Amino acid sequence: MSHQKYRPATLLVHQGKDRDSATGASTVPIYQASTYHHEAGVSGEYDYARSGNPSREQVEEAIALLEGGVRGFAYASGMTAIGSTLALLKSGDHLIASSDLYGGSWRFITGVLPQQGISFSLVDTTDVDAVKAAITPQTKALFLETPSNPMFQITDLRAMVQIAKENGLLSMLDNTFMTPLLQRPLDLGIDVTIHSATKFLGGHSDILAGLVATADAGLAKRLKYFQNAFGAVLAPFDSFLLSRGIKTLKVRMETAQTSAQTLAERLTAHPAVARVWFPGLDDFPGRELHFSQASGAGAVLSFELKEESQVKRLLEGVKLPIIAPSLGGVETILTHCWSMSHAAIPAEDKLRQGISKKLLRISVGIEDVEDLWEDLAAGLV
Ligand SMILES: *Cc1c(COP(=O)(O)O)cnc(C)c1O
Secondary structure, rough: OOOOOOHHHHHHOOOOOOOOOOOOOOOOOOOOOOOOHHHOOOOOOEOOOOOOHHHHHHHHHHHHHHOOOOOOEEEEOHHHHHHHOOOOOOOEEEEEHHHHHHHHHHHHHHHHHHHHHHHEEEEEEOHHHHHHHHHHOOEEEEEEEOOOOOOOOOOOOHHHHHHHHHOOOEEEEOOOOOOOHHHOOHOOHHHHOOOOOOOOOOOOOOOOOOOEEEEHHHHHHHHHHHHHOOOOOHHHHHHHHHHHHHOOHHHHHHHHHHHHHHHHHEEEEEEEEEEEEEOOOOOOOOOOOOOOOOOOOEEEEEEEEEEOOOHHHHHHOOOOOOOOOOOOOOOEEEEEEOOOOOOHHHHHHHHOOOOOOOEEEEEOOOOHHHHHHHHHHHHHO
């Protein structure tokens, strides 16, 4: 793989290949083909598009380089990336996963894995002793998310890696919220890092995509086998859009992160707001731990209103944000976690994790922060 020596901002722009080798074109073309001619019956570098496509390889090399892995994989969605990584487990295995998980991951782990004979425990992974106590002779992997979503629980990645190594467990981390620009889990010893590239990496709310990277050649070989066996690969056109989105990640993330800090501070001081969760706030409980393993707070924050009736007024009052599940776009996205991103999780489980009907999540976009604040403030009544 070329370009290994460059710093993240350069890698984001140049990725694995920065031009088309056949023509010198400034972008890798969209190779819209399902199969490849076998000259005189002999397969060349590519034989069939499920197994390999240059447009897809562009983003696969990009994520491997950005995460510091040996190999990357691109899938049709973040959930496919997660499902394909969890395919590393087999019947009889036990999985320990963070209890405060993305709703889709929760659905997959609780609804699909048991049918495959894989048991699970949802554990507060911020509690190192609780993770140790949940390990059984069948435990084979840890599935983590930090910061978690939407409650911004911070899991100690170094401690999790140590537990994984001592107990022969695979460690997997959903790095969607941070992106490799702010958090590089493979450097800390995590085995597999996973992204919903639908979010910050794609960055424009116009594709569904998933990415995976690993620094372990043996795992890479197995992941490649599953990717080809399942076949839910990222399409050439979506690969092109993702590659294009990745090029601007740094400028988008930095602008959004600065605005998120401003909004988090102003929301904290607002009389309609009961509490704000954002790693960039001085009194955020997991702040020190978060910044020991990540270089930024990110661009997503959660806040709770004082009264449930204020939620309806806010959702009716704001004009700029898209009101939707999802995050990481150039446009600000406001989510009512209870009914949108975490709708799949039963009410009692949501309440246990602190997700109330008064909780909202904002993924801050790159609009002018003053316009965003005026718009939000008008709805906070
Ligand atoms: C959106 C999301 C996913 C699922 O990704 P899709 O691209 O929607 O399939 C997984 N994890 C996190 C943290 C997410 O935000």
